[in-house]
Amino acid sequence: MFFKNRLFLLKDKNSTFRIVHIDVDYSVCYCIDIFTKKGLPIPMTTLQLEYLERIGQLEFIDKDPHLKFFRKDFELNEREKKHWVKAKENYDLIMPLIEQSNTLLNSKLRGKFIKEHARIQGVSEKHIYHTLRRYWQRGMCEGALLPDYNNSGAPGVERVAGDVKRGRPIKYPHLKNNGTNVTEAIKKIFKVGYQLYESESKFSLYYSYKEIMNRFFRDKNGELLEVRPSFDEYSYYYKKDHDVVEKIKNKEGENIFNLKHRAILGSSMEGVVGPGDVYQIDSTTANIYLVSEDNKNNIIGRPVIYFIVDVFSRYIAGMYIALEGPSWQVASMALINMAGDKVEYCKRFGIDIEEEQWKSGGLPKTIIADRGEFASLKSDPVIQNLNIHVELKPPFRADLKGIVEQSFNVTHERVKPLLPGFVLPDHRLRGGEDYRLDAKLTLKEFTNVIIKSVLLHNNKKLLKSYVRENDMIHDNIPPIPNQLWNWGLMNGKLRYVEERFLKMAFLPEYSARITEYGIKVEGLHYVCDRATKEFWFDKARINGKRTIKICLDPRDVTYAYLMNETKTDFELCTLLPRSMKYNGLTLEEVQYFEKLNHMQIYSYERESEDAEINYVGEINDYLNQTMTNKPKTSISISNAEAVRNIKPNKNKEKLKIQKTEAFRLVENTEEVLRDENLETSSISETSFLNTLIANQEVNIRGRK
Numbered sequence: 001m002f003f004k005n006r007l008f009l010l011k012d013k014n015s016t017f018r019i020v021h022i023d024v025d026y027s028v029c030y031c032i033d034i035f036t037k038k039g040l041p042i043p044m045t046t047l048q049l050e051y052l053e054r055i056g057q058l059e060f061i062d063k064d065p066h067l068k069f070f071r072k073d074f075e076l077n078e079r080e081k082k083h084w085v086k087a088k089e090n091y092d093l094i095m096p097l098i099e100q101s102n103t104l105l106n107s108k109l110r111g112k113f114i115k116e117h118a119r120i121q122g123v124s125e126k127h128i129y130h131t132l133r134r135y136w137q138r139g140m141c142e143g144a145l146l147p148d149y150n151n152s153g154a155p156g157v158e159r160v161a162g163d164v165k166r167g168r169p170i171k172y173p174h175l176k177n178n179g180t181n182v183t184e185a186i187k188k189i190f191k192v193g194y195q196l197y198e199s200e201s202k203f204s205l206y207y208s209y210k211e212i213m214n215r216f217f218r219d220k221n222g223e224l225l226e227v228r229p230s231f232d233e234y235s236y237y238y239k240k241d242h243d244v245v246e247k248i249k250n251k252e253g254e255n256i257f258n259l260k261h262r263a264i265l266g267s268s269m270e271g272v273v274g275p276g277d278v279y280q281i282d283s284t285t286a287n288i289y290l291v292s293e294d295n296k297n298n299i300i301g302r303p304v305i306y307f308i309v310d311v312f313s314r315y316i317a318g319m320y321i322a323l324e325g326p327s328w329q330v331a332s333m334a335l336i337n338m339a340g341d342k343v344e345y346c347k348r349f350g351i352d353i354e355e356e357q358w359k360s361g362g363l364p365k366t367i368i369a370d371r372g373e374f375a376s377l378k379s380d381p382v383i384q385n386l387n388i389h390v391e392l393k394p395p396f397r398a399d400l401k402g403i404v405e406q407s408f409n410v411t412h413e414r415v416k417p418l419l420p421g422f423v424l425p426d427h428r429l430r431g432g433e434d435y436r437l438d439a440k441l442t443l444k445e446f447t448n449v450i451i452k453s454v455l456l457h458n459n460k461k462l463l464k465s466y467v468r469e470n471d472m473i474h475d476n477i478p479p480i481p482n483q484l485w486n487w488g489l490m491n492g493k494l495r496y497v498e499e500r501f502l503k504m505a506f507l508p509e510y511s512a513r514i515t516e517y518g519i520k521v522e523g524l525h526y527v528c529d530r531a532t533k534e535f536w537f538d539k540a541r542i543n544g545k546r547t548i549k550i551c552l553d554p555r556d557v558t559y560a561y562l563m564n565e566t567k568t569d570f571e572l573c574t575l576l577p578r579s580m581k582y583n584g585l586t587l588e589e590v591q592y593f594e595k596l597n598h599m600q601i602y603s604y605e606r607e608s609e610d611a612e613i614n615y616v617g618e619i620n621d622y623l624n625q626t627m628t629n630k631p632k633t634s635i636s637i638s639n640a641e642a643v644r645n646i647k648p649n650k651n652k653e654k655l656k657i658q659k660t661e662a663f664r665l666v667e668n669t670e671e672v673l674r675d676e677n678l679e680t681s682s683i684s685e686t687s688f689l690n691t692l693i694a695n696q697e698v699n700i701r702g703r704k
Contacts, residue, residue: 001489002029002046003362003496005140007061010052016061020136021101022046026490030105034066034137040129041105041136062498063569066138087145090131093121097132104132141387180227182237189216190229190237197238207616209234214617224613231609239544274488276495278311279364280404281318281334283326287412289421289439290446299439302423303446305411306334308361309404311368313484314463316407316454317361321447329555331373332506339363340499349448357459359485363495363502366391386497386505410461411453419449458482504570507551507561514548516541518576519562521550522587523594526560526573554587 006019017031020041029049030041052058096117097104103113118125131145138144182190189212197208209231217228272278283306292298304326308318318338322330337345342358366389367374374390416422421439441449458481466479477487510521514536518525531537540546550573551561560573575583582590637645 002049005363006496007034007064008049009059009061011057011059016065018137018139020140021105022490030101032133032136036133036137038133040107040110040133043105064139064498064501066144067498067501083146086147087142090145091135091142093123094128094131094135097128098135139387180229180233182229182233186229187237190234192216193234194238194242205235205238206231210613210616213613214620222617224610236544239542272312274490275310275312275315275485276362276364278366278368279308279317279338279361280311280368281306281308281331282370282404282408283307283331284408286321286446287416287423288419288441288446289423289436290441290443291439293442293444296440296442299436300443303443304330305408305450306331307404307407307411308334308338308367309407310361310364310481310485311403312488313481314403314407314461314466315361315458315481315485317364319450319454321443321450323443326373328373331369336499336503336506339497339502346451349444349451351448351451351455353455357455357482363388363497365389365495368393386502407457410457411450414453414456415449419446458485500570504551504561507553509549509551512548512550512560513545514540515545517578519548519550519560519573521552521560522557523579523590524557524560524582525576525579526550527576528562528571528573530562530564530571552587557585557587557590558583 002019002022004019004022007016008019009016015033016035018034019029019031021030023029026046028043028045031044032041033039049058097114100113103109114125114128118128121128135144180186192215193208193212196211197205213224213228217225219225283304286303286305289302290300292300300323303321303323306318306320306322307316309315310317318334318340320330320334320337322333324330338361340360342360343353343355346353346358363386368391371392374392419441421435421441423435461481463479463481463484466484468477468479472479472484472487475487477483512519512521512526514520514531515525516537518527518537519531520526527537549563551563551570553559558575562571562573563569564571582593
């Protein structure tokens with residue numbers, strides 16, 4: 001089956017084509033070479049394409065080389081905003097032409113049609129041809145008209161300091177040690193520390209920072225100033241102005257560098273022409289109470305059901321059942337199910353089906369929804385990336401989505417007499433039965449029941465009130481959703497999309513930082529193959545951190561997803577050991593633990609830093625005092641004699657220390673000795689020590 005926007009490879013021409021339009025009678029597909037610089041869509045008959053597929057000359061391609069995960073819900077810089085404005089202008093320019101595809105794709109009428117449009121809009125024909133070609137080749141959505149930019153922003157541009165502190169907002173303003181704006185005067189002080197660090201091999205960068213804090217950031221009373229630069233600021237300017245790799249290698253050597261600085265790692269049918277033209281999506285709270293999978297004595301409440309129904313055929317194209325209330329997050333799961341593999345989905349709930357029983361719903365042209373989930377900014381990627389028109393209906397107007405509402409009613413009526421725990425109308429009356437106590441089914445078991453109901457509806461439900469067209473009657477097509485769906489595909493607007501792309505479109509995007517400990521996002525640390533191969537973490541430890549964008553499912557942080565440079569695919573990121581404690585948790589749980597940890601550590605940071613700086617000052621004062629009060633000796637000895645006496649001097653000092661540290665287990669030892677009239681040695685203490693040392697040296701030489 002050929003769908004609009006699907007890619008295929010013609011092996012004899014070695015060219016990749018995109019289907020940009022399918023004729024009303026499904027006889028002709030208009031296709032464009034996605035890599036040509038001057039080409040336009042050309043007609044190909046479906047019979048010809050099907051024949052090429054049968055003989056192996058045509059092969060469908062799942063990976064779209066032009067597919068990019070454009071995100072407008074993420075904060076954009078000024079340059080990116082300008083690109084989006086320009087893309088929107090070009091999109092609005094060509095849409096009147098696109099909407100009249102029969103004229104635009106006719107090679108005999110196209111030239112005059114575009115020439116007249118260019119005259120009315122006041123632009124060149126060449127610009128219109130270029131914009132149309134880009135639109136067709138790159139996926140037929142607004143994002144296809146964006147320029148190829150990968151290096152936006154202003155890296156390396158230093159911001160001018162003002163009254164407000166530069167950098168990221170202060171997390172805990174009630175705590176101290178938040179740093180200060182680094183002025184030119186402070187930079188000169190920094191240079192003193194840098195010279196100290198580079199000139200003394202024993203000094204670390206942090207030690208040099210503490211040294212200049214002692215010298216330049218104390219008040220008249222010798223107390224450290226409350227407002228002073230942080231070590232992060234000190235380190236930032238060093239790494240910014242120096243080739244850190246060479247400095248470290250020259251200072252510490254290649255081996256130390258590798259050891260210490262490598263990475264750590266009207267009518268609903270009005271205007272509807274076929275399947276996929278218009279879908280309706282809605283949710284309802286099921287009239288049944290469920291129990292926990294772990295303990296069936298625990299009642300967990302009522303689930304929420306999402307259905308997505310095709311207006312033309314009444315075909316249920318997608319569904320999802322969750323315990324959460326209606327939200328964009330749950331709605332996105334229903335949309336993923338809509339375009340996903342139904343065979344695999346059913347298998348998860350113990351149901352084996354053939355693809356013909358429940359086909360992928362693809363992407364529709366229009367979705368009718370409530371003002372709720374789809375009015376949220378989080379749904380913007382659906383509109384921009386998937387090129388789906390969302391038509392929002394006002395609240396309390398279920399009649400405007402009558403088809404999907406009726407699907408809920410039919411499903412409830414079908415399962416009501418069968419399921420335990422189902423809520424009946426008398427549940428609020430005095431003396432009425434408490435149906436919550438009858439709950440027996442788990443969420444998985446209830447989903448199994450609803451899937452079977454959907455399969456029954458799609459494949460066997462006779463729509464008695466469905467108004468069939470004359471052609472349907474002529475072709476003997478019964479008003480059964482699956483039959484109507486298959487018959488109408490030749491006239492439909494259904495579009496193919498890769499399931500992975502659809503999932504990526506619904507994943508929220510976060511700002512992450514590349515550090516020596518991994519890719520850090522929301523307190524979590526991840527790693528991927530690309531980061532390891534390109535030594536991201538080694539460079540981060542040396543040159544400092546940098547920011548990237550990463551996608552993360554807040555319902556389970558076990559994995560994250562990183563776009564590649566061309567935004568045509570993603571890298572799977574896995575948790576590093578330091579973050580494995582969060583495996584399987586939600587992002588909300590992670591943020592709670594991280595915030596609690598940061599608050600505790602940050603509250604003690606100033607006290608620890610003050611102690612470190614005071615220690616350096618105390619030791620310097622002690623050494624200065626010791627050296628000043630040290631008596632000068634009049635005895636002068638040669639260097640050779642001083643070196644030769646090191647060992648005897650050490651032994652002499654050691655014996656003296658041992659004597660003073662010897663244990664005395666009897667109190668008043670001297671009195672005991674006097675009472676016993678013990679004779680004292682006539683040998684002086686000095687002579688005794690010298691004799692003992694000499695004897696030890698003789699013994700040592702004898703052993704040698």
